[in-house]
Amino acid sequence: MLERRTVSNIPWGMVILVIGIAMFGLSSVYSATYSESGISSLFTKQFIWISLGIIVMFAALVPDYHTVGRYAYVLYVLSVFFLILVALVGKTGMGAQRWLPLGPFAFQPSELAKISLVLALARYFAEDPRGGGYELRDLAIPGAMIAVPLLLVLKQPDLGTALMLLFTSSLIILLAGIKFRSIMVLAVAGAVLASAVFLVPPVRHKIWTSLKPYQQKRIKAFLDPSSDPLGSGYHASQAKIAVGSGQTTGKGFRKGTQGQMAFLPERHTDFIFAVIAEERGFLGASFLIVVYVVFLFVGLETAKGAKDRLGVLMAGGIVSMLSLYVCINIGMSVGILPVVGVPLPLISYGGTSVITTFLAIGLLLNIRSRRFMLFY
16 A cells, blocks of 8 residues: 555646546547547547556555566566567567457557566666766676567567667666767767668668568658658658648647548557647647646656666656657657657557556656655
8 A cells, every 4th residue: 555655745736737648638539530420449448548547557656666676677577578479479460460469459568568678777777886887898788688679579570669669778878877988989880880871782772671661661751751642651641731731729629631531540549649730730739748848847857856776767767768759759740750650658549558658657656756755
């Protein structure tokens, strides 16, 4: 059970903000999936996921986050096991093998891998602090921890989740402290690799041919959406049309043409922000972004105010992950980033995504509610 001191320290304003975002998202899923036959089953499922997610969020407040940290490696191994299981018996959909069937539902282990990797890296760097920062050779073990789920996710293939794992892990490493010399070495190595990809034809060809056909089409569509507006560039083009047609105040709830007439693909998942922008306009979309910024700043303040290194790294990793979700998803909808299939936190439809997001936020609340408590 929660201690009385912990309950009194829970930031209820943050809880209300999170539930408000989820309710806003639920209404958006309702609009995006509504048809002449009535309320979609997707809306009903999303309502169930959000209800379960809120329970999970409060359940994550019960154990001390140090206890969660002690089981971080167990959770990491479990997520890797599930990823291996997906490769063996996973359900295939939309050209990728990403789901484990659970009766009428499907579980996506890569979502669990994101939070488990954050917790595992936070524990590792908390238990092995380096006052002067980490050298590259010190990153061999965390590098291997990152590589295992990263390669398994790439094999599915799921480029969007793989990038999320890589970027979030990189931000945690920067937060843990890495020597400037090591950063420069990585920057030079990255520049050399990028130059080889773009300037050396054999290398460019090998990397390009290693991509799946749909991944190649997405890259081409990002570079030039007009080259195939009815094919590979269709998603991006329709999303931008939806965002632009909302203008200042939007077309109104359930009155968007791109969403309601199903011109916009994946309108309840990857492109839910485009539905919001079309129906609620620039003002409504901007309001949602401002709410996200407020929430993420509170998360940063939680990381800054944590009483120990484990809390700082756990909170910082969670905020980094959620920030990347928001930036990449909105970037996809407005056409400044390629389409990689990243959900908008608490807004996009998806059971595993919703549950793991609420779990991450629950851990963030856990750290914040215990920042005034002493640990021995």
